[in-house]
Amino acid sequence: MKLEPYQKAEIPGPSKAFAISNAKLLLAKIKKAKKPLMIIGHKSLELEINGKLLIDYLVEIAKKYRIPVITSTPTYLEIKRRGYETVYPMNLIEAASMVKDPSWTGFDGKGNYDLVFIAGFPYYYEWLTLSGLKHFSSIETISLDPYYQPHASWSFPTMKKEEWAKIINELLE
Amino acid sequence: MSKKDLRVKIGEVKTEKGTMKDLEISIGRIFEEEWEEPVGPTPFPSIKDLRNWDFKLLKRYKPFYMPFCDLCCFCTYGKCDLTKNKRGACGIDMAGQQARIVLLACAIGAATHCGHARHLVEHLIEEYGRDTPLSMGENVEIEAPHVRLVCGIRPRKIKDLEIALDYVENQVTHLLSAIHTGQEGHWMDFESKVFHAGMIDHVAMEIADIAQIAVYNFPKADPDAPLVELGAGVVDSKKPTILVVGHNVPPAIAIADYLTKENLVGSVEVAGLCCTAIDLTRYSSFAKIIGPMSWTLRFIRSGLADVIVVDEQCVRTNLVEEAKKIGALFIATSEKNCQGLPNRTNDPADQIVDDLVSGKQPGVLIFDTEKVGEVAVKAALAVAPKRKKKRSLLTPKEIIEGSKKCIKCQECIKACPDNLPVMYAVNDAARGDLSKLAELYEKCIGCARCESACSVNLPLHTYIISAAEKKMTEEKFKIRAGRGPISDIEIREVGQPIVFGEIPGVVAFVGCPNYANGGKEIPEMVDEFAKRRYIITLSGCAAMTAGMFKDEEGKTVYEKYHGRFDAGGVVNVGSCVSNPHISGAAIKIARIFAKRNIRANYEEIADYVYNRIGAVGVAWGAMSQKAASIASGFWRLGVPVIVGPHGSKYRRMLLGRKDRDEDWYVWDARTGKKVYVGPAPEHLFYTAETKEEAMVMIAKLCIRPNDTTKGRAIKLTHYIDLYKKFYGKLPDDIHLYVRTKADIPLTMKDEILAYLEAKGWKEKATPDPTLLPRLIRKKEG
Known part of the structure; x- marks a missing residue:
């Protein structure tokens, strides 16, 4: 499991994401976070892992740990269809620009988020947004895609989908 | 017309006061006096003169930067690590560095159009004379809205354009110099210069297009410009074929002229890629368009082109090599794109043809456009029987056998800009099923990075196009030829409904074909908004892509909708350099409908456009630096731009914050009061x-503070309808856009009233909006 960007040319520089190697780490991050958030992209509707779409894994995580979700269309409708209601329509970069602002009080008006999970976007689009957050905010970011996103604080390495599913399933147990 | 740099030298003059020797008087500019419009505050603005306007926009729309890289590697101090806002050795921080890179892109874009315009104007002056009139047809009095607005001059003859070009070149130099280490450092000033680059870019493009329209007699504001053949399947494969590629049309026109002169029309096919193709079909009735620049490798590898003639911009840089593979001959014609070829400009045409056809030289460089015409045609006629449409496409059997060599390393997928599942399609092919490869054809942007990355050197892009060959040869569509400017009559008819909001918006689909999900999304969006009676304008590769889809009746959007600049129109203005006709239409509305002075009056007109004209640019596949500068020209004029996902690679967005009420106040020019107008445009x-997200945002970004209640209700109808369609609920910001109950769409009244009540909504005023205090007619108190 090499810590190499999934798109070969997307070399970030000296600051790179730490690797997620097990579910315990993710669980610890969720427990430590005061106010986590998840941002889901439409590629989650296309990527199938062990016979299940990425969106299904992500919605299950959001449900289990009560994490509010930001997404755009058509993903919004798909998440609602899966019975999750704490979902807000917003564009990825717009969401990142809000999260970056410490004075933003979030969707509940009680304060900004301190941990952002992100997954399911075109690789470069997510890559760039994570770069924006890395450089211009103190928010911790975790990519939940099954490939390495170097601009996140934490990311899975580019890995076999079965191994990824094993870790996520442990998180869902 | 203004006269520039007037100098008077007097050796000796005696007056009552004394004697003066070696007297020299120098005057920067003298402006034309017979033009009734007064010179505004900013003729030929320098890079600082519109800074205050830029800052007003940047206060509302803060950049969100997304660095490609943690480093700066511009100078020998570096590389400098700018992570987490560390400063580099020169003192720059990450925000400054990102804004600097955006400026670099826009300066390159402006320089490219300026270089294009300069070459074109010089060529046309040489061929047709300096006094050639700049007529845009009898229905166009404002021939050059950008030149008038920015420079404050009214060009009447082609020579007059040189004055504006001198100005643009001067500004590009200053903008580039600001990027040097130890010059500009603050993101806001870089961003202001980005806007400046965009503004002068629209001047440069306008110069290029009005010069070629006037001299070559392209359609002049003609809503019924002819329908032109479009697609890889429109070329007659039995005929010798010349392929023209690029943006600067004179060499392609020389080919058409030579064919006409020699009575060879119909014997040789002339077809093009990218903007040269669009401009050639504005001139010649027999020229055809293959498609956007992303069709380059597809068409060349299909073997149909016998001679490839390239000019400048967006030309794939290894076409000499690609031409060799199929035995096609190659002619480069621009000093900006010489491709390492020998310069044969001064050699006799027949000798050049012999050397090309015999294979002595696979490619040549010719700067004499007339000679290009002769050589290209003669070479095509001579080489076609020899090469017999040699191609590099493969048979199914060859693909299947080759695919068996795949080692499943996934390098092709990791190299693809869209991570298309190339390897899996190849693996299917190895099992005899080519359908997945053929499916990739619809989404592939033609960059061929997959085959460059292949560990076992499989020609993967050729696999894709070979598997879809049938589809490719069936690509036969229609596009309306670029019509050029919007006429004054059209502006008179639509000015009021646009400014009042009754025509819900003008949507401009422009730019390159770097689509994240194939090209079908463009015709779908065009159709959706044309149906909704928006005015659709298009240019360049986006205009071609829009035409490459047929509805169930077999019609493209150009056949389905009229070509007038009016509600429900689908208006192809032309090539990349025709974009200023779109932004220029907004300037013309300010002049013709609102009677504002536009001469050297940029800030006031931008304020007018920003607050009143519901226009949005959509560059769904924007790729180039030129696309960046085109967009920035729209921004400074107050027109928002939406890009597709790849547009994020411009590394910064300009985003408003609708949750901050304080950002959305304007002055009411009638009363001098500050009034909240909502995030319009957001x-x-x-x-x-x-x-789907883009379509909702297009409708929303057409909302403007000046909308009448009827206009606002119409705009909200479309925004809410699209939002409900794609999100399944009401938008959460309607209360910000409803000013009075009369703004509420009738068909949604009950639902929206209930929503407003829940939000604690209160009525708001509808001002005569401006961001410029100097335009307030009555001061408060």
Whole structure:
């Protein structure tokens, strides 16, 4: 499991994401976070892992740990269809620009988020947004895609989908 | 016309006061006096003169920067690590560095159009004379809205354009110099210069297009410009074929002229890629368009082109090599794109043809456009029987056998800009099923990075196009030829409904074909908004892509909708350099409908456009630096731009914050009071993740503070309808856009009233909006 960007040319520089190697780490991050958030992209509707779409894994995580979700269309409708209601329509970069602002009080008006999970976007689009957050905010970011996103604080390495599913399933147990 | 740099030298003059020797008087500019419009405050503005306007926009629309890289590697101090806002050795921080890179892109874009315009104007002056009139047809009095607005001059003859070009070149130099280490450092000033680059870019493009329209007699504001053949399947494969590629049309026109002169029309096919193709079909009735620049490798590898003639911009840089593979001959014609070829400009045409056809030289460089015409035609006629449409496409059997060599390393997928599942399609092919490869054809942007990355050197792009060959040869569509400017009559008819909001918006689909999900999304979006009676304008590769889809009746959007600049129109203005006709239409509305002075009056007109004209640019596949500068020209004029996901690679967005009420106040020019007008338009530069998101945002970004209640209700109808369609609920910001109950769409009244009540909504005023205090007619108190 090499810590190499999934798109070969997307070399970030000296600051790179730490690797997620097990579910315990993710669980610890969720427990430590005061106010986590998840941002889901439409590629989650296309990527199938062990016979299940990425969106299904992500919605299950959001449900289990009560994490509010930001997404755009058509993903919004798909998440609602899966019975999750704490979902807000917003564009990825717009969401990142809000999260970056410490004075933003979030969707509940009680304060900004301190941990952002992100997954399911075109690789470069997510890559760039994570770069924006890395450089211009103190928010911790975790990519939940099954490939390495170097601009996140934490990311899975580019890995076999079965191994990824094993870790996520442990998180869902 | 203004006269520039007037100098008077007097050796000796005696007056009552004394004697003066070696007297020299120098005057910067003298402006034309017979033009009734007074010179505004900013003729030929320098890079600082519109800074205050830029800062007003940047206060509302804050950049969100997304660095490609943690480093700066511009100078030998570096590389400098700018992570987490560390400063580099020169003192720059990450925000400054990102804004600097955006400026570099826009300066390159402006320089490219300026270089294009300069070459074109010089060529046309040489061929047709300096006094050639600049007529845009009898229905166009404002021939050059950008030149008038920015420079304050009214060009009447082609020579007059040189004055504006001198200005643009001067500004590009200053902008580039500001990027040097130890010059500009603050992001806001870089961003202001980005806007400046965009503004002068629209001047440069306008110069290029009005010069070629006037001299070559392209359609002049003609809503019924002819329908032109479009697609890889429109070329007659039995005929010798010349392929023209690029943006600067004179060499392609020389080919058409030579064919006409020699009575060879119908014997040789002339077809083009990218903007040269669009401009050639504005001139010649027999020329054809293959498609956007992303069709380059497809068409060349299909073997149909016998001679490839390239000029400048967006030309794939290894076409000499690609031409060799199929035995096609190659002619480069621009000093900006010489491709390492020998310069044969001064050699006799027949000798050049012999050397090309015999294979002595696979490619040549010719700067004499007339000679290009002769050589290209003669070479095509001579080489066609020899090469017999040699191609590099493969048979199914060859693909299947080759695919068996795949080692499943996934390098092709990791190299593809869209991570298309190339390897899996190849693996299917190895089992005899080519359908997945053929499916990739619809989404592939033609960059061929997959085959460059292949560990076992499989020609993967050729696999894709070979598997879809049938589809490719069936690509036969229609596009309306570029019509050029919007006429004054059209502006008179639509000025009021646009400014009042009764025509819900003008949507401009422009730019390159770097689509994240194939090209079908463009015709779908065009159709959706044309149906909704928006005015659709198009240019360049986006205009071609829009035509490459047929509805169930077999019609493209150009056959389905009229070509007038009016509600429900689908208006192809032309090539990349025709974009200023779109932004120029907004300037003309200010002049013709609102009677504002536009001469050297940029800030006031931008304020007018920003607050009143519901226009949005959509560059769904924007790729180039030129696309960046075109967009920035729209921004400074107050027109928001939406890009597709790849547009995020411009590395910064300009986003408003609708949750901050304080950002959305304007002055009421009638009363001098500050009035909240809501986030209209909410963003200035926005990446949409999907076409559905883009469509909702297009409708929303057409909302303007000046909308009448009827106009606002119409705009809200479309915004809410699209939002409900794609999100399944009411938008959460309607209360910000409803000023009075009369703004509420009738068909949604009950639902929206209930929503407003829940939000604690209160009525708001509808001002005569401006961001410029100097335009207030009555001061408060």
